[in-house]
Amino acid sequence: MPPRIDVDAAAATSFVLVDRLPAGTDTDWHAHVRHQLLFASSGQMHLETADAQWLLPPQQAAWISAGVRHRVRVRATADLCTAYLGPPTPDLAGGACVFAVPPVVSAMLEHAVRWDPRRRHGDEADRFFAVLVDVCRDAVRRGRPWFLPTARTPELARAMAHVLARPGAPHTVAAAARVAAVSPRTLARRFAAEAHMSFETFVRAARLLRAMSRLLEPGAQVTEVGHEVGFTSPAAFSRAFASFVGEPPSAWRRRHAAAPEPGA
Missing domain, CATH: 2.60.120.280 (Regulatory protein AraC)
Incomplete structure (x- = not known):
């Protein structure tokens, strides 16, 4: 070096x-x-x-x-x-x-x-x-727009950080609003005005971006990753991932991971 x-x-x-x-x-x-x-x-x-x-x-x-x-x-x-x-x-x-x-x-x-x-x-x-x-x-x-918007106010920044810390956890506007110290209606307006997306869309994108990272780790399995990032069924995870990334999670992992996919 x-x-x-x-x-x-x-x-x-x-x-x-x-x-x-x-x-x-x-x-x-x-x-x-x-x-x-x-x-x-x-x-x-x-x-x-x-x-x-x-x-x-x-x-x-x-x-x-x-x-x-x-x-x-x-x-x-x-x-x-x-x-x-x-x-x-x-x-x-x-x-x-x-x-x-x-x-x-x-x-x-x-x-x-x-x-x-x-x-x-x-x-x-x-x-x-x-x-x-x-x-x-x-x-x-x-390429595809694999990104999350950034916050311009501290309240929205707190809400985003709350989601990104545990993207697979259940997330609601009300819970994020309590973390941000604003009302749910105010937080929803902040997402629309600053992030140009809804709270729900932000959570979904955060989950799928984390899934992309996890799938490239040695030993990661598609079903487990989908559960970790908050999807209740493998089919729901596969559909959401394919819509966001352009191909199913198993195909993504085979093409990009350094190690072959175990048991997916």
């Missing part, structure tokens, strides 16, 4: 760094002068910008545009392979987005570690990173 460097002062136009962040890491709010492709081959992260938040499991990457303030919190020890992409790299998101990582992107990131960020590189590196961005552009285009 290379020594830590100031990524914004690096001599190379584009480069890739590897790192390991222990569980509990909180980067606090920051931004970079380059676009960032944040990818963890293992572990789980929570990415937040001013406009959205994502649960980021392995096999999904985040594109974070240059200058966008963001915060990363690590839920389970994460092995990172992160690209920092300087001009003339085009912006793929106009902010931030998360997408499923094709195997070729993972392989390219691992290959690009060989270029030292502390010195400039020639045309070979420029062509390589241009191809990497093209592949990511296609993956972003085919």
Whole structure:
């Protein structure tokens, strides 16, 4: 692993760094002068910008545009392979987005570690990173909006945190409103005005995003994960997951998990 460097002062136009962040890491709010492709081959992260938040499991990457303030919190020890992409790299998101990582992107990131960020590189590196961005552009285009909105008031932030702490628990507007210290009617209005979705839609998305993370853990089984995130039957979980992700949970796990699915 290379020594830590100031990524914004690096001599190379584009480069890739590897790192390991222990569980509990909180980067606090920051931004970079380059676009960032944040990818963890293992572990789980929570990415937040001013406009959205994502649960980021392995096999999904985040594109974070240059200058966008963001915060990363690590839920389970994460092995990172992160690209920092300087001009003339085009912006793929106009902010931030998360997408499923094709195997070729993972392989390219691992290959690009060989270029030292502390010195400039020639045309070979420029062509390589241009191809990497093209592949990511296609993956972003085919991706789905796997994100949760962020709160703009402390009351809504408390309600969202209450749901995210235990997404599989029974959740009602009344219970969340008590945590937020507002009336149920006020909380429902806050979700509509700030999150642009209902409380029920937020809970459902939080459950399914957590399920996506859990399904990629070694030994996870579809039926157990569905129960953990609050679905009363395997059929209900499968229908909801397929509607949200685009394929059933068993197919998702087979395509994205590092280990084969046990007994699903």
